Amino acid sequence: MPKNLPKRSEDYSKWYHEVVVRSGLAENSGVRGMMVIKPYGYAIWEKMQSYLDRMFKETGHQNAYFPLLIPKSYFAKEAQHVEGFAKEAAVVTHYRLRTTPDGKGIEVDPTAKLEEELIIRPTSETIIWDTYRRWIQSYRDLPLLINQWANVLRWEMRTRLFLRTAEFLWQEGHTAHETKEEAIEEAERMIDIYARFAREYMAMPVIKGIKTPSERFAGAEETYTIEALMQDGKALQSGTSHFLGQNFAKAFDVKYLSREGKLEYVWATSWGVSTRLMGALVMTHSDDYGLVLPPKLAPIQVVIIPIFKKKEQLEAISTEARALMEKLKAKGISVRYDDSEHYKPGWKFNEYELKGVPIRIAIGPRDMEKGTAEVARRDTLEKEIVSRADLEDYIPRLLDEIQENLYNRALAFRDAHITKADTFEEFKDILENKGGFVLAHWDGTPETEAKIKELTKATIRCIPMDMDTREEGVDPLSGKPSKQRVLYARAY
RNA sequence: CGGGAUGUAGCGCAGUCCGGUUAGCGCGCUUCGUUCGGGACGAAGAGGUCGCAGGUUCAAAUCCUGUCAUCCCGACCA
Numbered sequence: 001m002p003k004n005l006p007k008r009s010e011d012y013s014k015w016y017h018e019v020v021v022r023s024g025l026a027e028n029s030g031v032r033g034m035m036v037i038k039p040y041g042y043a044i045w046e047k048m049q050s051y052l053d054r055m056f057k058e059t060g061h062q063n064a065y066f067p068l069l070i071p072k073s074y075f076a077k078e079a080q081h082v083e084g085f086a087k088e089a090a091v092v093t094h095y096r097l098r099t100t101p102d103g104k105g106i107e108v109d110p111t112a113k114l115e116e117e118l119i120i121r122p123t124s125e126t127i128i129w130d131t132y133r134r135w136i137q138s139y140r141d142l143p144l145l146i147n148q149w150a151n152v153l154r155w156e157m158r159t160r161l162f163l164r165t166a167e168f169l170w171q172e173g174h175t176a177h178e179t180k181e182e183a184i185e186e187a188e189r190m191i192d193i194y195a196r197f198a199r200e201y202m203a204m205p206v207i208k209g210i211k212t213p214s215e216r217f218a219g220a221e222e223t224y225t226i227e228a229l230m231q232d233g234k235a236l237q238s239g240t241s242h243f244l245g246q247n248f249a250k251a252f253d254v255k256y257l258s259r260e261g262k263l264e265y266v267w268a269t270s271w272g273v274s275t276r277l278m279g280a281l282v283m284t285h286s287d288d289y290g291l292v293l294p295p296k297l298a299p300i301q302v303v304i305i306p307i308f309k310k311k312e313q314l315e316a317i318s319t320e321a322r323a324l325m326e327k328l329k330a331k332g333i334s335v336r337y338d339d340s341e342h343y344k345p346g347w348k349f350n351e352y353e354l355k356g357v358p359i360r361i362a363i364g365p366r367d368m369e370k371g372t373a374e375v376a377r378r379d380t381l382e383k384e385i386v387s388r389a390d391l392e393d394y395i396p397r398l399l400d401e402i403q404e405n406l407y408n409r410a411l412a413f414r415d416a417h418i419t420k421a422d423t424f425e426e427f428k429d430i431l432e433n434k435g436g437f438v439l440a441h442w443d444g445t446p447e448t449e450a451k452i453k454e455l456t457k458a459t460i461r462c463i464p465m466d467m468d469t470r471e472e473g474v475d476p477l478s479g480k481p482s483k484q485r486v487l488y489a490r491a492y
Numbered sequence: 493c494g495g496g497a498u499g500u501a502g503c504g505c506a507g508u509c510c511g512g513u514u515a516g517c518g519c520g521c522u523u524c525g526u527u528c529g530g531g532a533c534g535a536a537g538a539g540g541u542c543g544c545a546g547g548u549u550c551a552a553a554u555c556c557u558g559u560c561a562u563c564c565c566g567a568c569c570a
Contacts, residue, residue, distance in 0.1 A: 001530095001531090002531080003519085003531065004503090004504075004519090013563090017563085028561085028562070030560095030561065030562090032560085032561070032562095084569095087493095152570090154568095154569070156569065157568065157569090158565095158566090158567090164570075168570070236570090237570065238570085239570085240570070272570075273570080274570050275570090309527080309528060341528095343531085344530090344531075346529085346532085347531045348530090349531080350530070351531080362529070364528095364529050365529085
């Protein structure tokens with residue numbers, strides 16, 4: 001058990017923060033709300049990026065890159081959009097610094113004031129649609145399927161590593177289509193991809209659904225979401241996809257000449273996932289020993305640790321360990337052999353557990369005699385003695401099993417934390433004592449939604465898409481009739 | 493942005509209320525020796541603009557003002 005790591009059950013926030021910092025994923029930079037992603041954390045993000053990028057390309061998308069700075073006037077063009085982001089915009093007003101008159105410091109040069117201020121992108125819809133106007137003229141230019149990997153900045157008041165930082169990394173897809181149906185299909189396709197990515201790579205079950213109007217993205221006509229459940233019973237919105245209708249096309253005057261020769265506005269979508277997924281990954285699987293990584297995203301999948309007293313022993317073990325490492329690497333497994341002499345085995349065990357390495361293989365003098373190795377899996381913390389000759393076949397199977405087990409474990413937890421409530425008393429009781437999702441009827445009004453949020457801090461996470469929640473009932477708060485249950489939870 | 497707390501060596505902290513030798517402790521770090529199957533032990537060392545900027549004072553980590561950052565609770569949000 002790592003020293004001084006807070007227990008997950010005692011102080012979840014602190015536990016989360018410590019796991020992120022001590023496992024080497026990220027830390028605060030000392031500049032308000034800005035995070036440093038460390039090499040180990042970035043390696044995981046790179047894996048996420050490469051899998052997602054492949055999925056985007058398989059569905060016909062291309063990558064491009066748009067500017068960081070957006071003229072202020074662009075935001076004025078879509079009313080709801082500007083309202084959504086105005087409160088957290090960082091604004092560039094000057095373009096030059098100069099030394100202070102006393103020569104000791106530096107100050108903003110007041111003569112270098114920008115005629116029009118530039119906004120550091122909180123999201124790129126505006127500048128992208130301004131560009132699309134020039135790119136799109138005919139139905140032959142459609143669909144336009146573009147993704148960008150970028151950083152964005154939102155001046156958040158209260159930040160937490162990965163979950164909410166002022167600057168974060170993400171991908172944002174922006175597409176233009178001929179028809180409404182095609183755009184809706186695209187928005188749904190992308191939320192499906194996110195759900196699949198969460199399940200297959202992050203081993204994280206998610207609930208796919210539709211946001212209520214009040215939770216919608218600023219400027220969207222429909223927002224699709226994937227909602228994951230963290231181990232403290234709070235929900236985390238892990239990815240979104242928006243059907244934007246013709247709002248941005250109209251705001252930025254993006255028209256195309258249709259097959260019938262008529263000038264029409266295009267239909268749009270946007271969709272994104274961010275480094276918040278890193279936070280979701282930590283909070284879905286990790287435990288009191290530290291990070292737990294699903295094999296598909298682990299930068300180190302297997303660590304081999306030699307146990308030795310004398311130099312000769314180490315040499316003999318190293319020969320075996322290196323041979324094993326080569327065999328596993330040939331199967332596409334990333335392996336680290338840690339033969340550093342300044343740390344004892346026990347220290348290494350703890351360290352790699354803290355870092356979430358899925359499999360640890362220890363080879364010591366006893367194993368050398370018997371032709372065995374000790375294999376420890378991070379998900380269950382179980383250890384077993386395995387014949388070294390079998391490892392080459394056993395390790396790949398075990399990695400798959402761990403990936404599967406992590407998903408099943410998270411799924412069981414999630415499913416055990418979806419609870420139906422029919423009265424408001426039940427509703428509150430579940431939130432207070434059990435946590436997780438509450439399936440309850442909703443009368444469909446924003447007033448009831450807001451009242452529930454005020455009384456319980458729970459919001460409607462989504463109207464689920466893959467669960468059939470349609471049934472007649474009454475809203476537990478207002479008592480008005482309802483046609484279906486929705487998914488409530490307290491959320492990050 | 494409102495309320496609360498904190499900032500002292502890489503990390504965790506004591507010292508601050510009540511100003512006064514050379515600012516301490518634990519972990520970590522360096523060197524040497526013994527160790528090595530779950531965070532070893534001993535000895536000797538290195539490491540500090542006490543967050544930053546002003547002010548009060550013979551004297552400031554300590555008192556005052558401002559400011560920046562971090563954490564918690566709200567409001568806001570991927």
